[in-house]
Amino acid sequence: MKKLILILCILQGVLLSLRAQGEQQNIAYTDNNVRFTVISDGTLRLEYAPDGKFVDDKSFIAVDRLYPQVDYKLKTRGAWIEITTSKMKMRYKKDPLCKNRYHIITPQKI
Numbered sequence: 590m591k592k593l594i595l596i597l598c599i600l601q602g603v604l605l606s607l608r609a610q611g612e613q614q615n616i617a618y619t620d621n622n623v624r625f626t627v628i629s630d631g632t633l634r635l636e637y638a639p640d641g642k643f644v645d646d647k648s649f650i651a652v653d654r655l656y657p658q659v660d661y662k663l664k665t666r667g668a669w670i671e672i673t674t675s676k677m678k679m680r681y682k683k684d685p686l687c688k689n690r691y692h693i694i695t696p697q698k699i
Contacts, residue, residue, distance in 0.1 A: 617661055623638075630677075659674060
């Protein structure tokens with residue numbers, strides 16, 4: 590019985606590591622206070638941490654922070670950050686005084 594439990598534990602570890610091989614964090618951009626993660630080609634996670642310390646623990650939204658690989662492009666132009674996927678484009682201005690820091694552009698305009 591002990592051998593069976595040991596074999597099952599080893600098998601579970603192998604399966605979990607194989608699952609994680611095709612997945613990654615997909616963190617597209619991080620600065621002192623902001624982090625953007627590409628979850629899918631139509632979903633971004635925007636995190637803000639005033640002290641720059643991002644929480645990587647499980648949450649109601651982020652139970653697992655490993656995602657399938659997503660094709661995205663990151664461009665930086667002056668104070669603007671732009672993340673583009675096949676379904677959307679998000680622009681973010683690195684200016685804490687700017688009221689309109691985020692812009693999401695729909696597929697028709699990409």
